[in-house]
Amino acid sequence: xxxxxxxxxxxxxxxxxxxxxxxxxxxxxxxxxxxxxxxxxxxxxxxxxxxxxxxxxxxxxxxxxxxxxxxxxxxxxxxxxxxxxxxxxxxxxxxxxxxxxxxxxxxxxxxxxxxxxxxxxxxxxxxxxxxxxxxxxxxxxxxxxxxxxxxxxxxxxxxxxxxxxxxxxxxxxxxxxxxxxxxxxxxxxxxxxxxxxxxxxxxxxxxxxxxxxxxxxxxxxxxxxxxxxxxxxxxxxxxxxxxxxxxxxxxxxxxxxxxxxxxxxxxxxxxxxxxxxxxxxxxxxxxxxxxxxxxxxxxxxxxxxxxxxxxxxxxxxxxxxxxxxxxxxxxx
Amino acid sequence: xxxxxxxxxxxxxxxxxxxxxxxxxxxxxxxxxxxxxxxxxxxxxxxxxxxxxxxxxxxxxxxxxxxxxxxxxxxxxxxxxxxxxxxxxxxxxxxxxxxxxxxxxxxxxxxxxxxxxxxxxxxxxxxxxxxxxxxxxxxxxxxxxxxxxxxxxxxxxxxxxxxxxxxxxxxxxxxxxxxxxxxxxxxxxxxxxxxxxxxxxxxxxxxxxxxxxxxxxxxxxxxxxxxxxxxxxxxxxxxxxxxxxxxxxxxxxxxxxx
Numbered sequence: 001x002x003x004x005x006x007x008x009x010x011x012x013x014x015x016x017x018x019x020x021x022x023x024x025x026x027x028x029x030x031x032x033x034x035x036x037x038x039x040x041x042x043x044x045x046x047x048x049x050x051x052x053x054x055x056x057x058x059x060x061x062x063x064x065x066x067x068x069x070x071x072x073x074x075x076x077x078x079x080x081x082x083x084x085x086x087x088x089x090x091x092x093x094x095x096x097x098x099x100x101x102x103x104x105x106x107x108x109x110x111x112x113x114x115x116x117x118x119x120x121x122x123x124x125x126x127x128x129x130x131x132x133x134x135x136x137x138x139x140x141x142x143x144x145x146x147x148x149x150x151x152x153x154x155x156x157x158x159x160x161x162x163x164x165x166x167x168x169x170x171x172x173x174x175x176x177x178x179x180x181x182x183x184x185x186x187x188x189x190x191x192x193x194x195x196x197x198x199x200x201x202x203x204x205x206x207x208x209x210x211x212x213x214x215x216x217x218x219x220x221x222x223x224x225x226x227x228x229x230x231x232x233x234x235x236x237x238x239x240x241x242x243x244x245x246x247x248x249x250x251x252x253x254x255x256x257x258x259x260x261x262x263x264x265x266x267x268x269x270x271x272x273x274x275x276x277x278x279x280x281x282x283x284x285x286x287x288x289x290x291x292x293x294x295x296x297x298x299x300x301x302x303x304x305x306x307x308x309x310x311x312x313x314x315x316x317x318x319x320x321x322x323x324x325x326x327x328x329x330x331x332x
Numbered sequence: 333x334x335x336x337x338x339x340x341x342x343x344x345x346x347x348x349x350x351x352x353x354x355x356x357x358x359x360x361x362x363x364x365x366x367x368x369x370x371x372x373x374x375x376x377x378x379x380x381x382x383x384x385x386x387x388x389x390x391x392x393x394x395x396x397x398x399x400x401x402x403x404x405x406x407x408x409x410x411x412x413x414x415x416x417x418x419x420x421x422x423x424x425x426x427x428x429x430x431x432x433x434x435x436x437x438x439x440x441x442x443x444x445x446x447x448x449x450x451x452x453x454x455x456x457x458x459x460x461x462x463x464x465x466x467x468x469x470x471x472x473x474x475x476x477x478x479x480x481x482x483x484x485x486x487x488x489x490x491x492x493x494x495x496x497x498x499x500x501x502x503x504x505x506x507x508x509x510x511x512x513x514x515x516x517x518x519x520x521x522x523x524x525x526x527x528x529x530x531x532x533x534x535x536x537x538x539x540x541x542x543x544x545x546x547x548x549x550x551x552x553x554x555x556x557x558x559x560x561x562x563x564x565x566x567x568x569x570x571x572x573x574x575x576x577x578x579x580x581x582x583x584x585x586x587x588x589x590x
Contacts (some may be wrong), residue, residue, distance in 0.1 A: 050498055079498045082526040085491035089513045098509075099499035146499065 002064075003028040003186050004049065004154055009058035011044055011210075018044040019280040025153060026203075028153075030188045031180050032200035037233070046156050049188070050079045062153060073102075078147035079156040082137050086131035092142050093118070093127040094203045099150045108149035119146040120179070133186050146178075146228060148185070157189040173200050194234050198222060206230050213227065222259075224328050227322065231257035231330060239302050239330070243325050248272035253329030259292070259305040260319060262326035265312070266319050271290075274321035277301065293320060353572055356565035363562045373566040380563060385553065387567070390548040393462060397469035397525035402519055404470065405477025405526075408513070412478065413485035414493075431475040439541030443468045447540060460542035468536045473526025477519070482587075483516040484510075516590040522583035523524055526576065 006023040034042040049054040049060055051072035060068045067075055070079045078203045080100070086095050093114050117153040118124055131139055133237045140160065147155050160176060161169045178224040179189045179199045191197050198218040206213045206221070214226040218289045224229035228239050240247060249256055269276060277293035280300060289311055291303040303320065305311065312318050356374070360367030377383060408428050412421075431439060447464050449458055457464055492514070496506040534549040541550060552564055 050494075052498075053496055072494070073500045073502060075498075077498075079495070081491045081495055083489055083491050085489060085495035087492060087496075087510060098501075102500040104506060146495075151499065283382070 001028045002026070003030070003062065003187070005047075005059075005064075006049075007060040009045075009048060009055045009060045011041075011048060011053055011055050011062060011299045019048065019055065019058075022212060022272040023058075023212060024205060024212060025186060025214070026154075026186070027172045028186055029146065029184050031177060031202045032189070033197035034207055035197040035204050035233075036186065036207035037190070038193060039209075040207040040243065042157065042207045044210075045207070046079070046158055046188065046190050049057050049075075049154070050077055050156055051075050055217045061147040074226045076152050077154040077156055078152040078254060079146045079158065080143045080160055082159040083260075084131075084163070086142055087133055091128050091130060092123060092134070095142055095158065096149055098146060103150060113149060117149060118149075121145045123167075136164050137172060138267070140164060140172060144179075148183070151285060154186045154188060155233045157187060159191055159225045160189060161191075161193075169196075176200065193295070198234075206233065225257050226331055228255060228257075228330050231328070235259060236302060237328075238299065240299065245275050245295065246272045247327060248324050249329060250324055250325040255330045256327040257330055258322060258327055261306075262302065263287075263303045263320050265303075265305065265309070266321040270321050273324055273327075274319065276315070276317065276319055278318050279312050279318060282311060282314050284311070294316060333346060334427050339518040341507050342386075349466055349572065351570040352565055355562060356516075356569040358565075361561065361562050373562040374570075376561075376571075377566045382469060383548070383563065383567060386548040386551040389545065393466050393547060394527045394530040396466050397473055398465070398523045400470040401473030401526040402477050402523045403483060404523055405474040405517060406515070408478035409481025409485060413482045414490075414537060428478055429434050429475055429532060431472050436472075436533075438536040439472065440536045443471070443536070444539045449498065460540055461545035462541075464540040464542070465537050465547060468524070468540045469530040472533070472536065475521030475556070476525050476529065480518040480522045480525070481515055484515050488514055499541055517585045521582050521585040524578050524585070528578060528582075531571075531575075558576070 002025045004024075004026040006022060006024045008023050009019050010017065010021050011019040014105055018039075022041070022045065024045075034045060036042040044053055047053055050065070051074075055068060056256065058068070059066050062076060096114050096117055098108050098284070100113055105113075115126075118127060121144060123145065126134065126138065127155070131142065134142065140163070144160075157176075159279045161173055161258065162173055173196060176187075179185075189197070189201065198221070201218060203215060203217055204221050205215045207230060214221060215231050216224070216226075222234055224238065225234060226327055231237040231239055237259050240256045242254055242256070243254075247256060266274065266328060275295050275298070277295045279291060280294040281292040286307070288307055289303055289305045289309070291311075293301045293303055296302060301320065333528070355363055355366070357369050357371065358366050359370035359372065408583055412425055412428065424570075443464075444460075447460055451457060452577070492510055493506050496510045501509060531545075535555050537547045537550050538553075541547065546554075548567075555564060
């Protein structure tokens, strides 16, 4: 079932189109990620759904109802801000209860719901504290509890993990996904971190200059990127133009994406899907090794070799090969 | 060397003030002659109805002007900080800050002309007095409050107000439950600043005041021509203490607003 639909939404800031006739459908119960670099329009999209930006053209539909012109308080969505935007003058419990109070719920109902969320997000014993007395991870959970409090149809997450230490980010991300599954809630997350989007989301939309470059499941997006830019953005794939190397792909296309980890070092060069090269640079990275291989008169290939593989010397001549199935055709 | 300069600077600032306060405890009739320790001028002050009336009027005008200035300055600062670019905003912003840099003589004269003109046109104000001084001091204080509020709002994450709206708060509820509590320290600091400004203003009050509404600074200034008595010193000592306390409170609020 479609929960949120955007119909050719356009938003301009001066001459720049932050959203360029963008259309998108997001299902109920889905964990959806909007992935893009800075200036791709992903934050504007989120703010248009929350009601902080009014689109110049197009419609935003929630459960089939046009909400494009509704002010933020009227919309059945809740946003978790990148800065968390916790009210510094209110306690944790009052922060969580804020939306419930505005909705005019009774004292007992509010207290029960706050207690429920405090338990759900492991915030027990911190109800009376002020936000600045909490760690980053705790603040993030209070912000999430506050967004969940009124049981909105849709939760919007603006870079939910960006403000956390790198050590905490991975675990918090997994907890976020587990919570979303348990509640059956619908999450739309904005992120610039491709690993985060691939690890957490059911589906990912890659945004570029206010347009959607591709919408797909994480695995499909990684294995079958649609365009050159998506391929480069996700996992730094090699983009091979047809005709530059002896390529034998399953499908004919103007160009192919070849993942660095799908290239092997071989002893004998195959007739197709292989090339001689010299080692331009080599970096040991612990879990694996990155090798930059210069093809004479051709591209510089990124090759990721598994840990434990015998590594060639810099400047050495090597032979590289890959499977036909590893070549992902690119449309543009 | 640095310490010497510091001491000299502080002495330059404070020696006259401390001398003035010190002579309040002198037994002599001449305000700059030491005649032994005495509290007689404080007693005389307590029995001088004209000085006390003037002081009481000044305090009332100060409180009323500070309150109006806080209300208007809050609205002004909020519009300047939160309502983004609008047509004429740069001009509006510059005009709002004008009382900070305009010579008080100019402000006073223009207000006097305004009140005289208004009286000719509408019959109000029937005569200049406490009300016109109150309005003049409010206009002056408003600019200071607006600057404080604007600075405070500029330092606040706008996402806080967006979060409140997102959670179902109407614009008025956003202001009441989020904006107002967060700018309260700068409102308190602004109120105290406006109060202090009103309390020691001579220039504006001289221009726009009328018969029967003599504020304390204006009264003291007029006494200067008749020859001072140490009563004025005693009053200055009292105000010095009150002013120090208010400044300390304002400083604490501003630090919290920081």
